[in-house]
Amino acid sequence: MKLTVNGHAVSATTGGTDFDPAKPAVIFLHGAGFDRTAWRLQTRWFAHHGRGVLAVDFPAHGWSDGPALDSIAAMADWTAALIEVAGLKQAALVGHSMGALVAVETAARFPDKVRALGLCGVAAEMPVHPEMLESAKANTLKVQELMTFWGMGNALHKGGMVSPGLWLRRESLAVLSGNRPGVIHNDLAACNVYKDALARAAAIKCPTVLVLGDGDLMTPAAKAKPLAAAIAGACTVVISNSGHFMIVERPDETLEALKSGV
Amino acid sequence: MVEAKFLKPDTLALHAGQHPDPVTGARAVPIYQTTSFVFRDVDHAASLFNLEVGGHIYSRISNPTVAVFEERVAALEEGSGALGVSSGQAALHIAIATLMGAGGHIVASTSLYGGTRNMLGLTLPRFGITTTFINPRDHDGFAKAIRPETRLVLGETVGNPGGEILDIPVIADIAHKAKIPLMIDNTFASPVLCRPLTLGADIVFHSATKFIGGHGVAIGGVIVESGRFDWEGSGKFPTLTEPYAGYHGIDFAEEFGPHAFIMRARTEGVRDFGSCMAPQTAFYLLQGLETLPLRMARHVENARKVIGFLKDNPAVERIASPELPDHPDHALGQRLLPKGTGSIFSFDIKGGREAGRRFIERLRLFSHLANVGDAKSLVIHPASTTHAQLDAAALKEAGIGEGMIRLSVGLEDPADLLDDLGQALRAAVKA
Numbered sequence: 001m002k003l004t005v006n007g008h009a010v011s012a013t014t015g016g017t018d019f020d021p022a023k024p025a026v027i028f029l030h031g032a033g034f035d036r037t038a039w040r041l042q043t044r045w046f047a048h049h050g051r052g053v054l055a056v057d058f059p060a061h062g063w064s065d066g067p068a069l070d071s072i073a074a075m076a077d078w079t080a081a082l083i084e085v086a087g088l089k090q091a092a093l094v095g096h097s098m099g100a101l102v103a104v105e106t107a108a109r110f111p112d113k114v115r116a117l118g119l120c121g122v123a124a125e126m127p128v129h130p131e132m133l134e135s136a137k138a139n140t141l142k143v144q145e146l147m148t149f150w151g152m153g154n155a156l157h158k159g160g161m162v163s164p165g166l167w168l169r170r171e172s173l174a175v176l177s178g179n180r181p182g183v184i185h186n187d188l189a190a191c192n193v194y195k196d197a198l199a200r201a202a203a204i205k206c207p208t209v210l211v212l213g214d215g216d217l218m219t220p221a222a223k224a225k226p227l228a229a230a231i232a233g234a235c236t237v238v239i240s241n242s243g244h245f246m247i248v249e250r251p252d253e254t255l256e257a258l259k260s261g262v
Numbered sequence: 263m264v265e266a267k268f269l270k271p272d273t274l275a276l277h278a279g280q281h282p283d284p285v286t287g288a289r290a291v292p293i294y295q296t297t298s299f300v301f302r303d304v305d306h307a308a309s310l311f312n313l314e315v316g317g318h319i320y321s322r323i324s325n326p327t328v329a330v331f332e333e334r335v336a337a338l339e340e341g342s343g344a345l346g347v348s349s350g351q352a353a354l355h356i357a358i359a360t361l362m363g364a365g366g367h368i369v370a371s372t373s374l375y376g377g378t379r380n381m382l383g384l385t386l387p388r389f390g391i392t393t394t395f396i397n398p399r400d401h402d403g404f405a406k407a408i409r410p411e412t413r414l415v416l417g418e419t420v421g422n423p424g425g426e427i428l429d430i431p432v433i434a435d436i437a438h439k440a441k442i443p444l445m446i447d448n449t450f451a452s453p454v455l456c457r458p459l460t461l462g463a464d465i466v467f468h469s470a471t472k473f474i475g476g477h478g479v480a481i482g483g484v485i486v487e488s489g490r491f492d493w494e495g496s497g498k499f500p501t502l503t504e505p506y507a508g509y510h511g512i513d514f515a516e517e518f519g520p521h522a523f524i525m526r527a528r529t530e531g532v533r534d535f536g537s538c539m540a541p542q543t544a545f546y547l548l549q550g551l552e553t554l555p556l557r558m559a560r561h562v563e564n565a566r567k568v569i570g571f572l573k574d575n576p577a578v579e580r581i582a583s584p585e586l587p588d589h590p591d592h593a594l595g596q597r598l599l600p601k602g603t604g605s606i607f608s609f610d611i612k613g614g615r616e617a618g619r620r621f622i623e624r625l626r627l628f629s630h631l632a633n634v635g636d637a638k639s640l641v642i643h644p645a646s647t648t649h650a651q652l653d654a655a656a657l658k659e660a661g662i663g664e665g666m667i668r669l670s671v672g673l674e675d676p677a678d679l680l681d682d683l684g685q686a687l688r689a690a691v692k693a
Contacts, residue, residue: 013516016312016509037519044314044517062519063494131264142266149266157269159279162316164324165332165528166343166521167278169268174342174489174520251316 005082008066012056015047025091026262028055029099032187033176035062041251060183068186072194076105083113092262094118098191108200117208118258121244123223128192136185144176153215153243201230208234209261213242272555279333293545294326323533327541331548335484338453340460342489343524350469352537353483360527362413364390369407371398372659373421376649398426408440420450423608423644423668424582424661427591434462441496450606454558455599464491470547472635476557480546482539489520562602565671571680577687583607605671606634614665621690627682639672
């Protein structure tokens with residue numbers, strides 16, 4: 001599905017059904033350097049179970065046009081605009097990593113537009129290793145390898161994907177290698193400098209679930225505790241044997257955690 | 263300085279795709295000898311059928327033992343995913359059928375396995391898919407042969423039986439400029455000697471019957487996708503970028519991104535054509551994969567000794583192996599396959615077809631049969647067997663002489679192999 005937000009074409013997958021704005025909407029927001037396809041084992045279920053689904057590519061990612069948005073705040077503004085363009089009064093936002101920060105920022109600043117939050121692989125802050133930033137700035141392969149290596153849980157380095165025959169390491173590297181120069185650095189820098197999550201959390205009033213991996217090296221589960229504590233009524237699900245990529249590493253558990261909340 | 267310490271190929275050959283069984287503790291990969299899998303409830307069943315969740319339904323489409331094999335090959339080939347099928351020919355067929363229908367066109371190397379040549383040149387035209395064959399060294403020829411309806415460029419890492427090395431980076435560049443993928447048959451190299459996806463290819467397939475198995479007890483094939491080809495940007499692959507009624511209008515590229523091709527190949531290819539890999543076969547092939555790095559090193563080592571022996575033998579007229587400096591692709595082989603170009607090569611014996619017949623019949627250790635890549639050394643006469651369907655012109659085009667002998671050098675003690683070859687050569691030229 002194509003939408004136009006702020007004058008630029010936005011690509012979204014609707015989970016295999018026509019998008020119906022009359023249904024409770026769920027908008028999926030991907031992580032740094034990734035795209036809509038990371039959500040393939042959540043979007044189709046929600047779309048076939050009564051929700052209107054939009055798994056979007058942020059500007060300059062995947063199949064979406066436009067310049068990359070250079071801050072979490074700008075991405076939140078964009079997400080709010082997307083909700084309107086899609087003909088929605090409200091949507092549940094499900095974000096992964098960078099997308100989760102965007103979801104927090106959006107829910108806090110546009111509370112009337114967000115009916116629920118699903119925050120996967122999230123932490124109160126997401127400092128980025130200087131060598132990753134340096135590599136991303138130089139557009140070298142190293143940042144893609146480090147994002148993949150640290151993103152995958154220990155178990156998945158040997159594989160064992162739920163979807164038969166798929167190999168996560170190369171999936172991650174393939175998607176990351178498709179980014180235009182500068183996009184990964186843009187995303188990582190936006191995450192690195194964003195320090196507002198805890199302050200924004202106090203303003204969040206909608207039902208919220210945090211979905212964390214017990215082996216997440218990028219956003220360790222312990223680092224999410226302050227955020228969970230700061231969001232009124234938030235519940236936390238920690239998935240065992242999962243790294244930062246729980247949405248593809250442990251898709252069934254991620255889906256179960258999200259089902260009731262969004 | 264931080265670095266990504268991914269598991270290395272030799273480790274992946276033993277571990278990728280499998281964890282000890284969480285229920286029984288079984289360390290080896292269990293053989294899930296079952297046709298079907300019980301659903302948790304009705305919604306779970308519907309979700310599996312609709313690709314909403316991952317898992318197994320029916321072993322024609324996927325099976326846990328086969329999935330370990332698939333993930334392990336994907337890991338070794340540096341692909342985003344793989345699909346195990348019933349044979350190398352099934353792999354070729356499903357890959358082509360996933361990419362195109364009637365009206366599609368392929369540009370392929372002339373240096374191909376006879377069965378591949380047969381499918382492309384004789385069988386697929388009946389279904390409206392045609393092929394233009396180009397000498398693998400004629401790079402301009404590949405570019406010129408690409409038409410608006412071309413959907414695939416195809417070649418072998420190491421050609422059969424002349425040992426031609428395809429310049430994968432160059433041919434990939436030619437294909438990509440035309441917005442079409444390059445598919446490589448990597449059977450003769452195995453992922454130990456060459457990983458075409460890292461050189462620019464988009465799809466790799468194997469007859470896993472050969473080096474991957476290595477034991478000669480199971481027929482199987484596998485297709486691997488790089489995950490990098492831009493199907494949407496190409497605009498030439500509606501099977502991957504337009505709604506498919508087989509799954510209520512699914513758009514594979516939109517929803518599965520780096521897995522678009524392999525997902526369509528699985529959910530349509532083996533679902534409809536049925537050429538699935540049996541779990542028992544996957545188990546056999548996994549036993550082979552575990553020792554593949556060790557075996558390939560020994561295959562190369564033995565082949566080099568055999569080539570050295572034949573090179574100095576007066577009964578041998580010509581050896582076609584890229585291991586030799588006089589082979590036209592020697593330098594290319596050293597660049598693309600630095601660990602060696604494999605253990606399959608051919609040579610011409612003095613005395614033509616009749617001398618070749620005597621040679622084959624006198625061999626005692628080498629088995630005369632239609633296979634390659636076995637742990638045991640093998641021999642065959644291509645012109646009368648594997649490439650028998652080719653006419654004289656096509657044989658010449660493929661570089662196959664009447665007296666050509668193809669060897670697949672195995673893992674025996676090389677001294678025994680040299681003794682066997684020596685006595686057979688003496689007998690062949692004596693008569």
